[in-house]
Amino acid sequence: MTQYKFLESFKLANGVTVRNRVIMPPTTLRSSYATGAVTDAELRYYQLRSGGPGMVITEMAYVSGLGKTYVGQIGADSDRQITSLHKLAQTIKAEGALAVLQLSFGGRIAQPAVMPHEEIVGPSALPGHQPGMHTPRAMTDAEIRQSILDFGQATRRAYEAGFDGVELHGANMYLMQQFFSAHANQRTDAWGGSESERMNYGLAVLDEVIRIRDEITDERFIIGYRQSSEEPTEIGIRHSDALRMAKEIVKRPIAYFHLSLKDAFQTPFMDKTDLEPLYVKYQRVLGGIPLFVAGLLRTPTQVEELVQHGVAGAAIGRELIVDPNWVQKVQNSDEKGIRYALSPSDMMLLGIPDPLVPWLMxxxxKGLVVSTDEAFDLTVPWQYYR
Ligand SMILES: Cc1cc2nc3c(=O)[nH]c(=O)nc-3n(C[C@H](O)[C@H](O)[C@H](O)COP(=O)(O)O)c2cc1C
Incomplete structure (x- = not known):
């Protein structure tokens, strides 16, 4: 059997042991009840995938009604959600993985349909860069301060529900990233202006979450921070900006830092002259805080290469959707048994809830191998192959 380093345990910065270096990154299923409570379909999905990875980070949960992003999202916005969150935490932990709840606030990329009066909010009244995106209302100072407290209260709920920790969604164009981006944030108050002022929101959220963890007095409660390193717009985040913010983040007691990339080995896409992989740049600034990296990791060879280069955790997203037993197959010297293509006939077997299918397709x-395109009629959900 190959002695892969990624199958060995490691320690997070707060001393918690993770049983191996495979991380399941957040994967939104869009399958919760309208109240934000988790459904049995979601529990089954997580149960099937928690037997192998060292840590399972759940899909993003909204911290308040104003922070919701899409229909079918998990809620962490009120104490009424604790029972539902407890089921999710227990389902993951029963299979041996650490359970981490991702917390998010959608901001300007939210679906108007899930917002009060269909009005989305953001740092400034500036729409996202993709065609057809809606213009948000600029958040008031009071709303901004309340949202920071909401992240803290959602953290307390995660703890009370039995999660091992939380991850702050500072990536993928969600509100925490929007505040850092000059493309989304043109404020002139305490929350915008210079680059360091644009960092204020993300750092204030992190400080509040750390304050709550201190109140709980459980240092083993994990706090992770997820970041994207670049934006594709002319005005927007460049990797050097993101690295400066990462430096500020790791001055705080976080347990790990999670880099969200399209390809884990990529170099900066907004600076084609720079040929150094982004994960190497992050390793230099993180000062020993474990780094997780996501992006198109599929084979044991790729995962091992990343880990051999000193990356603490390899986050495997879509490949764990396609093969929930990826880790067990490697552990059992059964790499030939790993499936790399998603067959429409296996949706039920893989516990993939219907609302996830059109999203995946x-x-x-891009980057997902599907065995045949022909079986999908996305307009008639109940006709997905079984
Ligand atoms: C269906 C789907 C839903 C996702 N939902 C989230 C999410 O809730 N939060 C998040 O930070 N990233 C989310 N992501 C991004 C993944 O965590 C991961 O970074 C991305 O898929 C790249 O990894 P991969 O190439 O291994 O899939 C999602 C990805 C997919 C495919």
Whole structure:
């Protein structure tokens, strides 16, 4: 059997042991009840995938009604959600993985349909860069301060529900990233202006979450921070900006830092002259805080290469959707048994909830191998192959 380093345990910065270096990154299922409570379909999905990875980070949960992003999202916005969150935490932990709840606030990329009066909010009244995106209302100072407290209260709920920790969604164009981006944030108050002022929101959220963890007095409660390193717009975040913010983040007691990339080995896409992989740049600034990296990791060879280069955790997203037993197959010297293509006939077997299918076949299709395109009629959900 190959002695892969990624199958060995490691320690997070707060001393918690993770049983191996495979991380399941957040994967939104869009399958919760309208109240934000988790459904049995979601529990089954997580149960099937928690037997192998060292840590399972859940899909993003909204911290308040104003922070909701899409229909079918998990809620962490009130104490009424604790029972539902407890089921999710227990389902993951029963299979041996650490359970981490991702917390998010959608901001200007939210679906208007889930917002009060269909009005989305953001740092400034500036729409996202993709065609057809809606213009948000600029948040008031009071709303901004309340949202920071909401992240803290959602953290307390995660703890009370039995999660091992939380991850702050500072990546993928969600509100925490929007505040850092000059493309989204043109404020002139305490929350915008210079680069360091644009960092204020993300750092204030992190400080509040750390304050709550101190109140709980459980240092083993994990706090992770997820970041994207670049934006594709002319005005927007460049990797050097993101690295400066990462430096500020790791001055705080976080347990790990999670880099969200399209390809884990990529170099900066907004600076084609720079040929150094982004994960190497992050390793230099993180000062020993464990780094997780996500992006198109599929084979044991790729995962091992990343880990051999000193990356603490390899986050495998779509490949764990396609093969929930990826880790067990490697552990059992059964690499030939790993499946790399998603067959429409296996949706039920893989516990993939119906609302995830159109999402996978559109926005997340690039990089996902599907055995046949012909079986999908996205307009008639109940006709997905079984
Ligand atoms: C269906 C789907 C839903 C996702 N939902 C989230 C999410 O809730 N939060 C998040 O930070 N990233 C989310 N992501 C991004 C993944 O965590 C991961 O970074 C991305 O898929 C790249 O890894 P991969 O190439 O291994 O899939 C999602 C990805 C997919 C495919």
């Amino acid at each position: 559109t926005r997340f299709k």
